[in-house]
Amino acid sequence: MSNKILKATLGVSIVLILGLSFWGFKSDQKNFEISKNLDIFYTLVRELNLFYVDDVKPDKLIKKGIDDMLETLDPYTVFIPESEMDDFKFMTTGEYAGIGAMISKRKNQILVAEPYEGFPAQKSGLKAGDIFIEVDDKPVDKMVVSDVSEILKGPAKKPVKVKMQRPGEKKPFTIDIVREQIQIDPVTYFGMIDSKTGYIRLSSFTDGCSDGIRSAILELRDKKGASSLVLDLRSNPGGLLGEAVKVTNLFVNHGQEIVSTRGKVSQWDKTYRASELPVDSVMPLVILVNSGSASASEIVAGALQDLDRAVIMGNRTFGKGLVQTTRDLSYNTKLKVTTAKYYIPSGRCIQALDYSHRNADGSVGNIPDSLISVFKTRNGRLVKDGGGVTPDIREVQDTLSTLAYKLVQDYMIFDFATEFAATHKTIPAPDKFVVGDDIYNEFHKYLTDKKFTYESRSEQTLKTLIETARRERYYEGAKSEFAALEKGLTLNLNQDLEQFGEEIRDLIKDEIVSRYYYQKGAVVASLITDKEIKSVLALLHKPTEYNSILKPPVVLPANKKK
Numbered sequence: 001m002s003n004k005i006l007k008a009t010l011g012v013s014i015v016l017i018l019g020l021s022f023w024g025f026k027s028d029q030k031n032f033e034i035s036k037n038l039d040i041f042y043t044l045v046r047e048l049n050l051f052y053v054d055d056v057k058p059d060k061l062i063k064k065g066i067d068d069m070l071e072t073l074d075p076y077t078v079f080i081p082e083s084e085m086d087d088f089k090f091m092t093t094g095e096y097a098g099i100g101a102m103i104s105k106r107k108n109q110i111l112v113a114e115p116y117e118g119f120p121a122q123k124s125g126l127k128a129g130d131i132f133i134e135v136d137d138k139p140v141d142k143m144v145v146s147d148v149s150e151i152l153k154g155p156a157k158k159p160v161k162v163k164m165q166r167p168g169e170k171k172p173f174t175i176d177i178v179r180e181q182i183q184i185d186p187v188t189y190f191g192m193i194d195s196k197t198g199y200i201r202l203s204s205f206t207d208g209c210s211d212g213i214r215s216a217i218l219e220l221r222d223k224k225g226a227s228s229l230v231l232d233l234r235s236n237p238g239g240l241l242g243e244a245v246k247v248t249n250l251f252v253n254h255g256q257e258i259v260s261t262r263g264k265v266s267q268w269d270k271t272y273r274a275s276e277l278p279v280d281s282v283m284p285l286v287i288l289v290n291s292g293s294a295s296a297s298e299i300v301a302g303a304l305q306d307l308d309r310a311v312i313m314g315n316r317t318f319g320k321g322l323v324q325t326t327r328d329l330s331y332n333t334k335l336k337v338t339t340a341k342y343y344i345p346s347g348r349c350i351q352a353l354d355y356s357h358r359n360a361d362g363s364v365g366n367i368p369d370s371l372i373s374v375f376k377t378r379n380g381r382l383v384k385d386g387g388g389v390t391p392d393i394r395e396v397q398d399t400l401s402t403l404a405y406k407l408v409q410d411y412m413i414f415d416f417a418t419e420f421a422a423t424h425k426t427i428p429a430p431d432k433f434v435v436g437d438d439i440y441n442e443f444h445k446y447l448t449d450k451k452f453t454y455e456s457r458s459e460q461t462l463k464t465l466i467e468t469a470r471r472e473r474y475y476e477g478a479k480s481e482f483a484a485l486e487k488g489l490t491l492n493l494n495q496d497l498e499q500f501g502e503e504i505r506d507l508i509k510d511e512i513v514s515r516y517y518y519q520k521g522a523v524v525a526s527l528i529t530d531k532e533i534k535s536v537l538a539l540l541h542k543p544t545e546y547n548s549i550l551k552p553p554v555v556l557p558a559n560k561k562k
Helices: 003-051 058-071 082-093 145-152 209-223 241-249 296-306 402-409 412-423 437-449 457-471 476-489 493-499 501-529 531-540 543-550
Strands: 078-080 095-098 101-106 109-115 131-135 159-165 173-178 180-183 187-192 197-202 228-232 257-263 270-273 285-289 311-314 322-328 334-343 374-376 382-384
Touching: 003 058, 058 078, 078 082, 082 095, 082 334, 101 145, 109 501, 131 145, 145 159, 187 209, 187 501, 197 209, 197 531, 209 228, 209 241, 228 531, 241 257, 241 270, 241 296, 257 296, 285 296, 285 531, 296 311, 311 531, 311 543, 402 412, 402 493, 402 501, 412 437, 412 501, 437 493, 437 501, 457 476, 493 501, 531 543
Parallel strands: 197 228, 228 285, 285 311
Antiparallel strands: 078 334, 095 180, 101 109, 109 131, 131 159, 159 173, 187 197, 257 270, 257 334, 322 334, 374 382
């Protein structure tokens, strides 16, 4: 071996050794920092437990510390204590052991918001509006919803005793409800919305939801004659990545790339492709989304948009393109940790560029154009990243009026429906029931009897302004102007009930229908007046317009030089 080669070889060896040593040093340094700070944390908690003036609950203290620490990373990396494992299982499988009811808190009362059809609560006679007094002989007046929920859950085939007060009845009643394994069907409803259009609403991407979608498509297409389809993912928060891939596979050909994941650790880098033949790869398809459509919903909508397989309609989606993996910790706890970002076929990532600054509902805020990149669908259509999926057809998302929002917030519509159901044994089918003038006038009287009042945000802001003006001694000089503003902004219940009557009637209808026909009935009732459904049908009735949306852009030839 020549001296040059020997020197070169030694040089490379030294560089490798130094590199490995430096890497090892960095690794050791990091491990030392972790050990040092864990030791500090342990001694701190120990000293607090020994010497703090009041009694310290170490489990709550440490849980708070863990939660605050993880909040500095992203909103989706979370610690799951053993006490919340049932909730975690429900989020991923839709399954838990309990009575099968949604509960909520109104002031100091915990009540049944909705019993699920066919499950123990409903079969035992519980109704929406029933108020919990005791659960397993424990008074609930000082409990929060999670406390009551924890007691209601438990081993299947074991009873739980509940003492309830039904509105309108003087005496409470006590019943034993035998818990069952509760499996909530994520396919909330499917059916025909006109003679040729099938409709499927999916509420979450829990284990097996793709099988439910498959069955729904086959029944709608082969038995009911659907020649076009609507998949409603509005307010679907997502769920399992694997189920999102399977749902997308129902509409795209075998072998097609659907989504890929990339992370710091190479084991999370993976490409997911359609592994089966599609159920239908040609039927016109519209996906409905809104700002509450997140994660797995965005994979389905984004992939089908990138592959020009569906028209996306609605509002920009939430913007969650992060993949979480659960890691087992000691004492039956888990860490749900963000391990990768996912990328749909065009190469774009759905994740919001800055998930620390969002709209009030958590969805993506405005993003500067300078930060947005442009990608192309399979047909060459332009699509953008920056956060969420931007629909091909954007619909204006209706917001509730101040009156409607307050009626919902104060349980006025809920309580009216409870009273209505107590005095009306039956109502027409969901698609036939309407809130006519008789029911609406009855609701108006109900509000008057309850002495319902409300303020607009403008009134609240004006009050704050007046208080500030008084403190700064400007009020007296502008007293007449403030009085005029106050008079102009004062709400009139009678006028607002008339002005916003359409949306309030719809809210009343949905709440009343759910008392008789439960969740599926409420969906059917809402579809009758759903503006976006009307837009979908208008599009699907015009095949040329539908197809033109998915076609590649027309590229005009460049002018030839003469």
